[in-house]
Amino acid sequence: MKVKAYACVDCHTTFQHPLSRGRPPIRCPKCRHNPDPLRRKAVRSAPALTVLPTAAERVAEAAGHAEPVLALVQAELSSAGTLETSTGAIAVSLARLLDAGGHTASSAASLARELRATMAQACKDEEASDALDTMAQRWRDRRKADGA
């Protein structure tokens, strides 16, 4: 019978297992028969990003950025001048979450939607503060014109 070497997901040792048509084994015979609940729990509860690189991380590695969404969001916010606002801070946190990965498709989608909405808000905030600046400037001009 043909055997193949597999790596155990729990103890990371390689073990031989007969090559079969079924699902390949993920645990060595020792771990399969003596499951270590603590280790298994640790493996299961570890955040996905420490286990596998996310698609975003792989793209980032290629692009030379560890956090591609965050980098872009920060760049956009600082050019809009809203990086230091509460809306900007929310956008940055959302971008970090997106970059961290380990989401289901639907939670990644809702994160992305929320980030887009926040970015739209951040740009609106900037317009609003521009408008306020303009109004304040007009007010100052008028006061000056009224004859100080």
Ligand SMILES: [Zn+2]
């Ligand atoms: Zn094992």
